[in-house]
Amino acid sequence: MSQGDIAAPDLALIAGTGALPALLMRARPDMLLCELEGFASGIPGTEPLRFRVERLVPFMTELTRRGIRKVCFAGAIRRPKIEPAKFDLRTALLVPRIMGAIQQGDDATLRAVIALFEERRLEVIGADHIAPDLLGGEGVLCGKPTETDRKDMARAAEIVAALGAVDVGQGAVVARGLCLAVEALPGTDAMLDFVATTRPEAHRGGVLMKAPKPGQDLRIDMPAIGPRTVEGAARARLSCLCWRAGGVLLLDRAAVIAAAEKHGIALWGVQA
Template identity: 40%
Template sequence: MLALIAGQGALPRAVAEAAPEPPLICALEPYRPEGLDVDKSFRIERLGGFLHWLKARGVTRICMCGRVRRPEIRFTRLDWRTALMLPAIRRAIRRGDDGALRIVISLLEEAGFEVVGAHEVAPALLMPEGVATRAQPGPDLARDIALADRISVDQGRADLGQACVIREGRVVVQEDDAGTDAMLARLPEAAPGTGGILFKGPKFRQERRADLPVIGPNTAKGAIRAGLSGIVIDARGVMVLDRPALLRRLDEAGLFLLARKV
């Protein structure tokens, strides 16, 4: 049986609906997934007890998906099972996001669960290679992608965001903890055809079983507002929510979407 540990946003619902069998929906307090009834909520201080509860219900596989911020831990509220995990939890607190996720995954595996990525549960959310829109990329795309790749490696090494905006061969803005939509919102509104690309892909050496990049219709809305020419993502490395709505918005505005082979 599969359990989803669901954070915020539309991804948990998309993964749950794509799963071969209905998963058990769990939520880390205070987060609530959009459009899903939660079977079990838990606090990080009760992680050990929560995992025991999952085992008692026959769960063997866990998928973590959706946005969460690192929770504040009150060590005086640990249950005894979670207290046994305390050394690993303390290490996770000191790590960056990707390092913390690796430690959490190791804790789940040590407890006997198989940890699977959202893209493994819902592979149809991944884009195949190629241009998916009527609009096609311009002649400067290779130059901009080369720069975006270098920025992506730097972001990964610093454990920062998964996206950036490139315009006329220079970096305009980079993603931070606020996410891609917030990054695009920081750009001034620009006339259609101003130019530039939104680049999004997994961080360098990222643990892909959690926090794989996601785009959706709101991403298209932000790119259109900023006057960008298009969006470039890694084929098989970025999940796409509500693909028909996303492509419709891009086609109506004349932007391209390229899923490039890495």
Template identity: 45%
Template sequence: MSTTEGRLGIIAGGGALPLLLAQVAPDALMLAAEGTACGLPEAALTRFRFEKMGGLFETLRAGGVTRVVMAGAIDRPKFDISQADPVFMELAPQLMAVMQAGGDDALLRFVITVFEEQGFAVVGAHDLLPQLTAPVGLVGGPEPSMAMLRDAERGRAILSALSALDVGQGCVVEQGSCLGIETAQGTDALLGYVKATPAGLRRGEGVFCKFPKVGQDLRVDMPAIGPGTLRAAADAGLSCVAIAARKVLLLEADTLPALAQELGLSLIAQDAG
């Protein structure tokens, strides 16, 4: 099944991404789980429940959807088993096993498989919006120092070591000292933690690194940064944000170079293999 033809279904989560996708694919069918806040107008949305998985697939097919993109953050759902339809019940044992086994990656990979088995192509937001990633090089702000490039490399090594364990897409390194690793609480919490670091442990010229896990399926979970990330990094006293070229989504991409300059933050994209 082609990823460039057929009507697109947007499964919308939080953040700016669903709206950006709706702009490049105005004829897409837009869906969101009940209770999920997303940036799309409610009138344009079809709401669904995960427990009515069979109903969701019917809705997609009835709307002529052949390709699906999952866009934006969706909280790990809590299921109301009394609402479950037969399709959900059939998947339930596998789903529960996957959810109990740990990280979100496994859960998201399972969800992709389910959609594919139902005959839908699952595409990545980055495939639909290539202009929202950066090529290798300086994206904005001042040129990074050699110390920053070294720290970015160390940050990447730390994230790479954790990849197989399904932990972390972000970390902070400052002159060799690791000041934080992103866990379930996300980027903002990490940068707040770095900001609260006692002054005696700070060395200056710190780098926030954002890379996908090695082998991560970007169709379900693509790391993203935006103006808020840059502001939070600067607010945490950091001097550089290093991202994976082509593998990290830039939210409000066109505003980032000027903002990086304004904040005195080197925003660099590195080859991530």
């Protein structure tokens, strides 16, 4: 059955790459799946509605025509290549506004995107509203953080807060009080690969901390931790993976816990 055959869905999923879109479609299979051209979600058995940034207004109009009232953004999307010749007039009129937001950073860009949809009476909701079980809570899921881990977590939380204040990243790695790496545009996996290849082989332990940016609108780009994150932490020889409770998604919780137990990594949600 194609997405167009589903009876009157009122919710659209604007999907990027990664594991999250498929998890959300599993939770709400009645959603209208939408994809930006060039960023296929790869969800099997679906026929997504595809769109281009240059024709954003016609896309939003089509959502309204189909009875969509709410949209959820999920998955990774890089800034696409823009082809000026493909702009329609209504979308072209938005370019100065969008470009101004892009120059202010990722948070401003995301807020501008939310505003564009809401101005057309399309409510933007977070992934946690569709699948609340994905939200990482407070407490230790496995392992036992050491006193050193606790000190490293506190230091990493300070660093992540400072990074977020200047709209840089949502993660940091700290070992014995020293910051080994911070998350930037390449993302968490690249940060962990850097730690794995640059720290001495004999050095072990340390904490990865993930948290939203201060004041971040969590409806878009909520930080996430998945089995791949745990594998990266294992390659980096870390001992603990932490997140701010209520502000980070755990993608496939059972698999995350299994991977952490396999590698002896503690999982810890904190009110940092």
